[in-house]
Amino acid sequence: MKTFRKGGIHPSENKLSAGAAIEEFALPDVVVLPLSQHIGAPATPVVAVGDHVVVGQLVAEATGFVSARVHASVSGTVVAIEPRLNPQGIKQPAIVIRREEDQWAPEIDRSQRVVTECVLSGAEIIEKIRRAGIVGLGGATFPTHVKLTIPAGRKAEFVIVNGAECEPYLTSDQRVMTERSGEVVEGARLLAKALGVTRVLIGIENNKPEAIARMTEAAARYPEIEVVPLRMKYPQGGEKQLIAALTGREVPPPPALPIDVGAVVSNASTVLAVYEAVQKDKPLVERVVTVTGKGLKEPKNLLVRLGTPMSALIEVAGGLPEGDCKVLGGGPMMGRAMIQLDAPVTKGCSGITVLSGADASRQPAQTCIKCAKCVAACPMGLEPYLLSKGAQRQKWEALEAGDVTSCIECGCCQATCPAHLPLLDWIRLGKQTVSGMIRARAMAQTSRK
């Protein structure tokens, strides 16, 4: 069975919610839609306070090419356009809508029928994806239409559907692939058509046999689509790791992109959103969120309107446990701890993990014994202990030479460190600083020209 070659670890799976079917979450009374739910420039509001909006109506237009639209996720009145706290306690501009009824935009097809025919051209498909405000729903939130716009001189050979979901605890993609396999397969075909590609690979880790079976069944009609079971290893769902696992090709270090080896990777939930946008004219207004963790009584997979407060989701799953706990946006490996649970669900929120007791806190850091476990675990072939030290000593040039910008922030180094050192914390700081330096240098160069 296939997997990627370099590094990787095997954290406990803890897929508590794997058997929980997707439930539609009750409509929230108020939604908060941040203008920046994606990588790139924040969107610009096109509604004013007091306006009445319906579900699926455009409320904020993309600002420039690398940006994404935001649509109303409930029908009602816009009550405020103001900075609101994000999960990390920092204010970011957002549109606040108070819900009245549940009125959808008339062009949206809400029937369950799976549409298999598509008469649109590739460019039209990409335009529909852009208009729907779709971004990578796996967590990276990179605008999908930008990813599908292939730079001149490159050619896509594969569409890869990322169904690895290697992150412990999270099961949203798994449930989407199990329950809506037909639509995901149609979405993958649309992506292939948009790119003019004849080969689609769907990579799913072998701890999801039901999803593999359903997807294989749904894809059986189409010879160009192949469902590939993958041997479990974290971070298989990393774009570069998945490409390596499925095609054996290695993406060179930045600024190279997956398209340089002919691959375009999209997460399974994103592919479902693409299908809905193209065939049902439905913009990205809801997503599946896993609410899980050993601290919760009833781990669930919920279909949630964007902008719903996360605290409401936690309440439905049994509420926060007694005592101190850690609430993560995402899973335990890549998730970020949250301090504002009233913050809204955004496009990139694939799960909420509640850890309690001993899981909730880190072990005290000790001294590095140079065991090099982090080097062996790094799926990008970096030297995490050196990068971490370099960031502490502010040796930015050394970090750049050590290829810190290649770091995918998967957290393998930190998870495997026997001294419990906060390696990733420092490397992330180093990566931010070095990326800033590289950008500044590029700016200086262009302005000199």
Place this chain on the structure above:
Amino acid sequence: MEVLLFTVLTLCALGVLSAVVLYFVARRFRVEEDPRIDEVEKMLPGANCGGCGFAGCRGMADALVTHEDISALYCPVGGAECMNRVASYLGKSAPVKEAQTATVRCGGACAQRPRTNTYDGARSCAVAASLYAGETGCAFGCVGFGDCVKVCTFGALRMNPQTGLPEVDPEKCTACGACVKACPKHIIELRKRWPGNRAVYVSCVSHDRGAAVMKACKAGCIGCGKCVKVCPFGAITLDKNLAYIDPQKCRLCRKCVNECPTGAIVLSNMKPLPVDKVQVKE
């Protein structure tokens, strides 16, 4: 014996040859350097702190010698005395700059600003600030891991364990600005240094609205604007719910200190205004 002689002679010949080559190379590529640069470098404090904007004292010395007008160059560590000495040696007019000291503009001590969560990542302000708002309800205030203390080469900063905030020793502070750069929350400011280290400043940088500030911290500026009205010198401005006292216009009259309802305006090394002039406050 013959082998030994041959070896010694070969090495000698090589040595002579290299000496000749090096002689011509050194003449051909000789760099003319002003001897005054060495002298000026000796006059500078030798802290290599970078407070002047150059990488070290050598760079500063080079600039002092080569620049015609040195009014824009200033060594904050050596101060006026050092600059005067350098200027008289070089026969140029010394740059004039008022004395400054680093000022920590956050009064959110542990007692005033309750913790709302616990951070257990790397003990660094830069890392914590890049991750989230901080351990308290205030997203603007000091995160308290002492990055400023770590960068201070003069031992002028220390963390006060009682308040959880850094404290500046104005006697040791040279206003090199290293802490200002290191603080990810931009709390530390270089302000005019009055005789006796007297100071009046707004010890808060929160742009939150009053209610949010009150909820997060008892010592924060709520942007009420009372200080702006009472200031007879027009030194105080209010921008995005935050008062700021211009150190150039402030004359230490202390009226604002008595007016401030939260105690965000801090008075140091000075007595407050006499009691009969103080309005009764809750």
